Amino acid sequence: MEIKERQLEIIEAAGEILTESGIAGLTTKNLAAKMGFAESALYRHFKGKEEIILTMLRYLSTDMDSRLTNSTKDIESPEEKLKAAFNNQFEFFKKNPHFLVAIFSDGLLEESKSINEAILQIMGTKRKHLLQIIQQGQKQKQFTDALSADELVHIIMGSFRLHMLQWRLSGFTFDLKLKGNKLMTNLLKLIQPHKSIL
């Protein structure tokens, strides 16, 4: 599944529209306008609208997978791995806020079966990477094992998603990375191995 240059430009434009105006704004008319050509020109590059969305989601999943792999592969400490993974995500979305749809594809939900699968794939990719890191950290006694790795990942992913949502709702006004690192610090405090003081 190779993506041509022009196709990439189109799915980037589609991402921009989704971020700006939500799913209802993503019409062939708006997309063509953003690209600066006629609606019909879209069909030179894609079979139809669904293929545009699918290509975007699949591209995002693949890209995120390799980004997360690369950004953590040279790091030993699980704690640092976690930080690196999140920083990579923050930097990516800071540079490409239009691809925030990767996180908030809830709106695309139920559009079609294959779109649904593509969304699950993205969440699965993220979860896969986090799970690996958390499991390693638990083995090395750097993270608590009062909770299973799955359960820790859930809490981390949930916090991360809400962080991104608030950034979007704020109109991208605060520093995603700065505030994100604060959140990461907070999460790390909580998942430290610890004994109750009671």
Next chain:
Amino acid sequence: MEIKERQLEIIEAAGEILTESGIAGLTTKNLAAKMGFAESALYRHFKGKEEIILTMLRYLSTDMDSRLTNSTKDIESPEEKLKAAFNNQFEFFKKNPHFLVAIFSDGLLEESKSINEAILQIMGTKRKHLLQIIQQGQKQKQFTDALSADELVHIIMGSFRLHMLQWRLSGFTFDLKLKGNKLMTNLLKLIQPHKSIL
């Protein structure tokens, strides 16, 4: 802003459609069909579609506010309050899964300015209640103060939202309350006041 009985029936039908078919399925045609009358009859009760959605969201916010107040007012312990608040939410959404749209209204996002505000209002209501409980718990040294109340609330809300999203993605197949209580237990473990063992 009083809601008449017939209006309530209509926004309930709208919620059902949202659950079954998502935002794309919520058309005047489908809504009228579900109500068993002609499309035009909708306009006897609401100015337009936007007013229907707005009324639904505002009703939800008000309702959630009083539910959360009532479900926690007779409880002393902040920990039990937290449990009660979440259980109240779980029970509500189990009974009215169609109103999940209020939580995952990302899809509704940017449909209109007032809809956006109504969504923010719902999140704000939830946050307000949690913040109160967490602050009380911190004062009584039952929750950690390694993080600010705001920061704890963020993590709790994020986990809760993801829990609901997964329930929806699963097609409402798992037991929301059961799994939700497990999540609550996990969160309580993490936010206990604790000292690092390092």
Next chain:
DNA sequence: TTATTGTTAGTGAATGTTCACTAACTTAAA
């Protein structure tokens, strides 16, 4: 008691708009 008047909740037909998509044609570069 009985017209008068108004209200509520519905109908079916029609409106104009927007949607994704297509056919036929043009232009320019390889």
Next chain:
DNA sequence: TTTAAGTTAGTGAACATTCACTAACAATAA
């Protein structure tokens, strides 16, 4: 000369909304 990437001008379907109208009921005044 062929092919890629665009154009204009359309399509039918679905959309929210408006229209004139009606049946059933309630309140009031003659």
